[in-house]
Amino acid sequence: MKAIVLSNYGSPDQLELKDIEKPIPKDGEVLVKVHATTINDWDWCLVRGSPFYIRLFCGWRKPNIRVPGVEMAGQVETVGQNVIEFQPGDTVYSDISESGFGGFAEYVCVPETALAPMPEGMTFTEAAAIPHAAMLAIQGLIDAGQLQPGQRLLINGAGGGVGTLGVQIANAVGVQDVTGIDRASKFTLMRSVGFTHTIDYTQTDFTTGQERYDVILDTKTNRSPFKYLSVLNPGGTYVTVGGLTPRLFQVLLFGPMIRWLTQKSVRLVSLRPNKDLAYVNELWAAGQLKPAIDGPYSMNEVPRLIQYFGTGQHQGKVVVTHES
Ligand SMILES: NC(=O)c1ccc[n+]([C@@H]2O[C@H](COP(=O)([O-])OP(=O)(O)OC[C@H]3O[C@@H](n4cnc5c(N)ncnc54)[C@H](OP(=O)(O)O)[C@@H]3O)[C@@H](O)[C@H]2O)c1
Numbered sequence: 001m002k003a004i005v006l007s008n009y010g011s012p013d014q015l016e017l018k019d020i021e022k023p024i025p026k027d028g029e030v031l032v033k034v035h036a037t038t039i040n041d042w043d044w045c046l047v048r049g050s051p052f053y054i055r056l057f058c059g060w061r062k063p064n065i066r067v068p069g070v071e072m073a074g075q076v077e078t079v080g081q082n083v084i085e086f087q088p089g090d091t092v093y094s095d096i097s098e099s100g101f102g103g104f105a106e107y108v109c110v111p112e113t114a115l116a117p118m119p120e121g122m123t124f125t126e127a128a129a130i131p132h133a134a135m136l137a138i139q140g141l142i143d144a145g146q147l148q149p150g151q152r153l154l155i156n157g158a159g160g161g162v163g164t165l166g167v168q169i170a171n172a173v174g175v176q177d178v179t180g181i182d183r184a185s186k187f188t189l190m191r192s193v194g195f196t197h198t199i200d201y202t203q204t205d206f207t208t209g210q211e212r213y214d215v216i217l218d219t220k221t222n223r224s225p226f227k228y229l230s231v232l233n234p235g236g237t238y239v240t241v242g243g244l245t246p247r248l249f250q251v252l253l254f255g256p257m258i259r260w261l262t263q264k265s266v267r268l269v270s271l272r273p274n275k276d277l278a279y280v281n282e283l284w285a286a287g288q289l290k291p292a293i294d295g296p297y298s299m300n301e302v303p304r305l306i307q308y309f310g311t312g313q314h315q316g317k318v319v320v321t322h323e324s
Pocket of ligand 1: 133157158161312
């Protein structure tokens with residue numbers, strides 16, 4: 001089968017499209033023919049081996065992950081022993097970051113516990129664009145942020161996957177007043193998915209403004225946690241899903257003290273892949289969730305697309321399809 005193979009850390013250019021052996025499903029695993037996958041921050045970090053802590057999990061000198069690719073949507077080809085829920089022909093989707101990655105290949109083996117059935121009417125392109133960013137958004141807004149109907153929400157780094165799905169999840173919860181922070185070139189897309197206010201971070205620092213929010217969801221934490229407190233309403237919550245490593249450590253370190261001193265919360269989400277896909281399927285069936293798609297592109301464009309993603313040129317989710 002064809003796959004995009006990672007042999008060394010470096011730049012996306014050194015990824016190679018190769019023929020490798022088709023995997024065989026073990027006990028409890030399902031072999032999926034991948035129809036669509038996406039580009040994520042994981043790929044950008046994994047290919048470069050940066051930030052350093054990536055190497056603690058993925059190999060210090062050389063990557064021990066041969067085929068990157070975090071999300072996939074496809075069709076079950078065969079099942080291993082003791083697989084109960086799925087059978088050949090089923091259409092499935094998943095975040096496979098905890099099951100060895102591999103979305104950039106024509107086939108991948110995935111534990112059945114990591115798979116969800118694709119709901120009726122969802123295309124492979126749409127399904128691939130959902131699991132990773134939607135789980136970060138749901139676990140950030142609902143689990144950590146405890147978002148309530150009628151609250152005011154701000155999403156920082158709003159024009160990518162988490163932001164464009166997060167605003168729709170907020171709307172489903174009953175939150176209509178949603179401010180999105182990103183570059184002005186992404187505002188048309190952001191407004192089309194539900195942002196009511198937009199702020200260009202290259203022009204304005206929202207942490208020095210007059211507006212106040214009940215919940216802030218951040219995909220790009222690049223300030224001290226104390227800066228965000230000034231724009232939170234009393235009792236408000238700041239939730240980060242990612243950003244600069246030292247800033248994330250500050251959230252962990254100062255979080256308890258901030259809660260004690262100010263009654264405001266600062267929290268860091270630790271992703272639980274695929275946990276809320278059943279909820280996503282409910283939102284889909286109710287017509288409340290539609291991913292914003294950049295693409296679809298083809299497999300041989302993956303190296304260029306990782307660079308495109310890493311330099312922030314994308315809008316919504318960058319999707320790659322595997323033509324057969
Ligand atoms: N917590 C966990 O367990 C976990 C697991 C996996 C991933 N993550 C993290 O979750 C996040 C995923 O978010 P995503 O997929 O939505 O990312 P994304 O698609 O890259 O979107 C982020 C957006 O933020 C914009 N941006 C860049 N710098 C900014 C700034 N200073 N202020 C405001 N906006 C800025 C980017 O645009 P421009 O660059 O064009 O400006 C981009 O549109 C990443 O941080 C990733 O590392 C967390």
